[in-house]
Amino acid sequence: EKGEFRHFMEKEIHEQPDSVRNTLTAYLDLVNARARPPEGLDFAEISRLQIVACGTAYYAGMIGRYAFERVAGLPCDVEIASEFRYRSPALMPGTLAVAVSQSGETADTLASLKWCKAEGFRTAAVVNVHSSSMAREADHLLPTHAGPEIGVASTKAFTAQVAALLALAVAAGVQRGRIDREEEARLVKALFEAPRLIAEALNMGHAIQSVVHDIARATDVLFLGRGAMFPLALEGALKLKEISYIHAEGYAAGELKHGPIALIDEATPVIALAPLDDVFEKTASNLQEVAARGGPVVMIAPEAAETPHGAAMTRIAAPDCDPLIAPLVYAVPMQLLAYYTAVQKGTDVDQPRNLAKSVTVE
Ligand code: M6R
Secondary structure, eight states: OOTTOSSHHHHHHHTHHHHHHHHHHHHEETTTTEEOOOTTOOGGGOSEEEEEEOHHHHHHHHHHHHHHHHHHOOOEEEEEHHHHTTSOOOOOTTEEEEEEESSSOOHHHHHHHHHHHHTTOEEEEEESSTTSHHHHHSSEEEEOOOOOOOSSSOSHHHHHHHHHHHHHHHHHHHHTTOSOHHHHHHHHHHHHTHHHHHHHHGGGHHHHHHHHHHHHHOSEEEEEESTTHHHHHHHHHHHHHHHHOOEEEEEEGGGGGGTGGGGOSTTOOEEEEOOSSTTHHHHHHHHHHHHHTTOOEEEEEETTSOOOTTOOOEEEEEOOOOGGGHHHHHHHHHHHHHHHHHHHHTOOSSSOTTOOSSOOOO
């Protein structure tokens, strides 16, 4: 039941401190600050990851890729399942195929998993429904612990997928000898900061609501980010499209000048995800370019981050956090923005038009 909340989506957004903590606990041991690699899965025996997924799960996979390559030095490809399954992909020997799916039933993702298995590759499934077809099909079941997700627009299942992939990347880093004991402890502790910081991010609702009026009036909205914030920008745009029916696109901030900057005008809000990471300055200079062209910018960044010089923009303060967990923390304002915009527009938040919770047809 929805309890004190107006919609399942709102309830599920607020459940994320718990669902992320529960998922992390499956892969990490906080007491001893160690990774807990899944039984029977040794990432040192794997030379490459091939993640396949659809929709929001695909974006979670893209975020996972940044971590697997950076933390574990494990080459990682990510592909939309509906493309992967029909293009006869040439996978490298030693590839582990990883399906990411809330339901574990998405037709294209399941077919991709089966194809990899039939071709003789090892398979794993990061799934929220532990009795699903993908869970049964895969060699390794890698569960997320989000609990049942009712809202068609995925929220807590997404952050649980991201949490599982980040934790697995740490485990892979240990097994592959890429991180020492001290770094392992640091990363495990950083990941377990996520539930508290997600709870803090839930307090951003008020600030988010102050920009919703302008977003709800827009016909197009752009989301920008770099690094793991790029897939999160894609996710923010998808969420807004799904439940508020406003056209939105996510871009890698560095791609702006290769085309999309032509779209910038006073009527096109730009939502920028700008945690204090190693590409912050680059993102900030992209925002300056947008502001200089009259684009209304909403910059989501920690209080300590400087506003790009001479650029007028709305600032929304996000909790300061380790860059590793920024995708978990910044997911919350993306979800809240979509949620409050949909509420403002009066759309059916939990059952958006034309969408099904589980896409079991091709
Ligand atoms: O059950 P799955 O995670 O495999 O579903 C994949 C997509 O259909 C799903 O994420 C979809 O994009 C959601 N409506 C996103 O909110």
